Amino acid sequence: MRKIAWIFLVALCLPLCGFAGQLESIKDVPIPQQNPQTPAKIELGKKLFFDRRLSGDGTMSCATCHDPQQGYSDGLEISLSYPTTRNWRNSPTLIGVAFQKYLFHDGRASSLEEQALFPMMSAFEMNQNLDFMEEEIRSVPEYVAEFAEVFGDPDVTRERIAMAIAAFERTLISRDAPLDRFLSGNKKGLSPEAVRGYKIFTGKGKCSECHFGVNLADDRFHALQVQENPEHLKDPRIAATRRFVAKVFHFEGYRTLAEDPGRYLITKDQKDWRAFKTPTLREIAGTAPYMHNGIYATLDEVIEFFNGGGGTGNAALKPLQLTPTEKGQLKVFLEEGLTGAPIRFIYPKIP
Ligand code: HEC
């Protein structure tokens, strides 16, 4: 009887007590009921994703900062921006974004349909007027025909533009990584060195306390106190961007805001000060530089950061005392184990 009670307690606790989570292989991609996937919608979304009409000065598309050749990121510390402005954060990969519960480093959007309009409107990104953009797309006969096919009538709206782009984004999935083969029972799925790294990831390294599930991410926010880049702190253009976003989110004292407040911007809860979303680790070998501000150029630097117990004053991490060999094994797991088959991609022809 006592034994049964224990099993019951443990089963109840596992999802609630914050133990290291299980890694999971890729399975069904969640698709919202209001926006079913169809091949025509995905194709339309892909065109819009690459269409520079979506930016105010016609120089930028979504792919400028989420480039298929760069792991759907842009390879820069902080992302590109509208002329004369500067962005303030690193462009996250869009691979596996369908699995993300919250979007942006601070989680300020929660659906891809909602998110897509932000960069178009953003003064420091695409800086486009959405009324104008609708007219631009409406004036292209090929687009009108495609909207009619996809949505049942030819009306072009910002909501439909966002729906089509979201449908395309949900196709960006890393599949058949060595980790997936290993998890589905193929013991040789990972190389022996990567298996050692996997054991550190889920054991001594404690990585899977936050990096677990299909996307190796817990859908939560942690204040690891990743350091700010001193050069960025001095740049008045970045200060303007930071303060502008803070104002939009009703941050009191936005005019003197001198660092990235992270999740606090949204919750105004002190525990979220400089907390950022746990990012996916799938395809991590191809999406340097790392962290919300791109402060680390290599995985070695990231591993060193976690090994040292994270940034000054953080309460989320403790030093790990990994040996040089163990650090090497962990890196092999991250690089080899989480890189899937290349995502097949053919550039669309923009009408
Ligand atoms: C000028 C560069 C730039 C352009 C253009 C751009 N993005 Fe982004 N994107 C970023 C940056 C930087 C972030 C992170 C911003 C943040 O966290 O505050 C981001 C975040 C995202 C995210 C959230 C990902 C995650 O894991 O949280 C999605 C989805 C996304 N962008 C899609 C798009 C789409 C769709 C477009 C075109 C409509 C687009 N982006 C255009 C730079 C850009």
Ligand code: HEC
């Ligand atoms: C307490 C939760 C937590 C633990 C434990 C943790 N991470 Fe993270 N990890 C995060 C968060 C949050 C970020 C994003 C921080 C930021 O953007 O400032 C991150 C970022 C990363 C990145 C950069 C990803 C990118 O695209 O920028 C890598 C790589 C990474 N972690 C690997 C690891 C490894 C390896 C371990 C174990 C040694 C580990 N993490 C342990 C929460 C955690």
